[in-house]
Amino acid sequence: MKRKKIKTKASALILTAFFAAALNPGSLSVQAAVKSPVTEYDAQTLAKLADDRLEYWEIPGLIEQYNIAFRNQLASFYDSPDGGSMGLTKEQMLSLAAELREEAKEIHYDAEEMKPDLTPAEYKEYKANVSALRGYAKQLEDAANGKSAAGLSQIRELRILREKQTVSACEKMREYQKLSAQTQIAEKKLEIAELTLESARRQQELGLYAAEDVLDAEEGLNAAQAAFSSAEAAAKSGKQDLLVMLGWRYDANPQIETVPKPEEEKLAGFHPDTDSAKAIENNYTLSETRRTASTAQGGAVAKARKIQEQENQVRMNLDALYQAALYKQSAYQSARLEFDAAVADKAAADRKNALGMSSRQEYLAAEAAFLACEADYEAAGLDLTAAIEQYEWAMRGLMEIGGQE
Numbered sequence: 289m290k291r292k293k294i295k296t297k298a299s300a301l302i303l304t305a306f307f308a309a310a311l312n313p314g315s316l317s318v319q320a321a322v323k324s325p326v327t328e329y330d331a332q333t334l335a336k337l338a339d340d341r342l343e344y345w346e347i348p349g350l351i352e353q354y355n356i357a358f359r360n361q362l363a364s365f366y367d368s369p370d371g372g373s374m375g376l377t378k379e380q381m382l383s384l385a386a387e388l389r390e391e392a393k394e395i396h397y398d399a400e401e402m403k404p405d406l407t408p409a410e411y412k413e414y415k416a417n418v419s420a421l422r423g424y425a426k427q428l429e430d431a432a433n434g435k436s437a438a439g440l441s442q443i444r445e446l447r448i449l450r451e452k453q454t455v456s457a458c459e460k461m462r463e464y465q466k467l468s469a470q471t472q473i474a475e476k477k478l479e480i481a482e483l484t485l486e487s488a489r490r491q492q493e494l495g496l497y498a499a500e501d502v503l504d505a506e507e508g509l510n511a512a513q514a515a516f517s518s519a520e521a522a523a524k525s526g527k528q529d530l531l532v533m534l535g536w537r538y539d540a541n542p543q544i545e546t547v548p549k550p551e552e553e554k555l556a557g558f559h560p561d562t563d564s565a566k567a568i569e570n571n572y573t574l575s576e577t578r579r580t581a582s583t584a585q586g587g588a589v590a591k592a593r594k595i596q597e598q599e600n601q602v603r604m605n606l607d608a609l610y611q612a613a614l615y616k617q618s619a620y621q622s623a624r625l626e627f628d629a630a631v632a633d634k635a636a637a638d639r640k641n642a643l644g645m646s647s648r649q650e651y652l653a654a655e656a657a658f659l660a661c662e663a664d665y666e667a668a669g670l671d672l673t674a675a676i677e678q679y680e681w682a683m684r685g686l687m688e689i690g691g692q693e
Contacts, residue, residue: 327352340542342534344461351453354535356413358450360420364427365442385428392421409529410538448572451686453533458677460530462670465547467523469663474512474519476656481505481512483649550672555617558679560607568602570685601689606682613675616668623668630661 329337329349337349351358399406399414406414488505491497528538536542568574577585577595585591637654640646646654681687 329353340540341545342461342531342542343545344458344547347457347461347534348450348454350534351450351457355453355457355533356417356535357420358446358453360417360424361446361449364420364424365446381428385425388421388425388428392418392425395421407525407528407538409525410532413532444572444575448686451681451684455677455681455686457530457533459674460526460533461544462547462674464523464526464530464544465670466663466667467519467526469659469666471516471519471523473656473659473663474516476652476659478509478512478516480649480652480656481509483652485509487649547670547673550617550620550669550676552617552620552672554676554680555613558610558613560603560610563683564603564606567606567683567685567687568599570683571598571602571687571689572685573687573689574598574602575685598689602682602687605687605689606679609675609679609682613672613679616672616675620665620668620672623665627661627665630658634658 327349333349334353336343337346337353342350395414396418399411399418403411485502485505485508488497488502492499492502527544530544531540531542532538574595577591577598580591582588582591585594634654637646637651637658641651
């Protein structure tokens with residue numbers, strides 16, 4: 289079953305602008321000189337991105353193809369005279385603006401109508417879409433009336449948005465895997481609590497337990513039920529946030545694959561002392577500081593001092609990211625040793641259970657202990673993956689330093 293996408297008019301607007309440009313052949317040569325900020329995917333990859341299965345490696349492509357915030361900004365890049373250089377006439381720009389405002393009105397109406405059934409994150413996504421569409425309409429109207437200044441660094445802004453959305457979605461997918469594991473543990477503990485209460489009631493019937501013992505078991509069951517409900521709700525909310533960000537409807541149910549194990553071998557290639565030069569060269573904030581005129585920064589001396597300070601921040605931050613990755617690797621290796629021991633314990637529990645040498649409750653307790661250790665191991669691996677990726681993103685320019693909004 290194919291996914292139900294959250295629709296926008298981004299694709300339609302791009303086509304509209306293209307046909308408008310075709311009516312003005314002089315603008316086509318300008319557009320051809322602009323390198324597309326969107327990755328080109330082959331048909332096989334696009335088919336995988338469109339199926340009802342989510343794999344970790346697909347996230348960057350899903351952001352480009354289906355993320356509402358990115359698609360809206362991409363539409364603005366192509367549709368606005370400053371970004372896309374499509375050579376639209378005043379009438380064409382006003383027509384597009386009217387279409388954008390009508391789309392914003394429809395989405396606003398849908399959001400208010402469905403608000404009771406939407407999560408806060410989904411409702412916020414709808415409202416952001418409305419705001420973005422109205423903003424693009426205003427840009428077109430201003431351009432049509434000669435009030436718009438030239439667009440500044442739109443490709444750069446698209447790239448930053450794409451990368452930030454990718455980072456956020458990867459984090460959400462890792463977090464969802466952690467939440468799913470906690471839900472499994474809570475479910476197993478709930479099963480244990482149910483058996484404990486059942487056993488307590490039998491013991492009371494035999495005169496071996498007092499009423500207080502049964503009451504304690506009932507309270508334990510209530511606590512386990514509450515813990516399971518809380519874990520289940522958190523996992524559901526995390527799943528919805530992830531899916532909506534990647535283009536599915538909030539109530540979709542695609543197959544979400546496990547995040548791959550961390551690529552520990554990458555750490556051997558990290559050398560902050562020498563890598564810092566590349567991180568400084570690519571850093572978005574530093575790039576903006578270099579491009580901004582000295583007069584806007586208090587003079588040439590002040591600008592040079594600011595650049596030096598920001599370069600030092602990049603060096604320090606990159607080293608801190610490297611140390612954090614090493615720490616996460618150590619934690620992951622320790623968790624792996626504990627998990628190996630848990631596997632052996634679980635195998636022993638399986639054998640005892642098969643031979644009838646353990647009670648149902650004892651076996652469930654062994655299963656719960658194994659699941660908890662497995663969850664800790666997975667979480668340590670996900671944390672290491674996050675640390676490795678954070679270092680890599682810093683190398684590509686996405687590092688928060690002073691002066692970055």
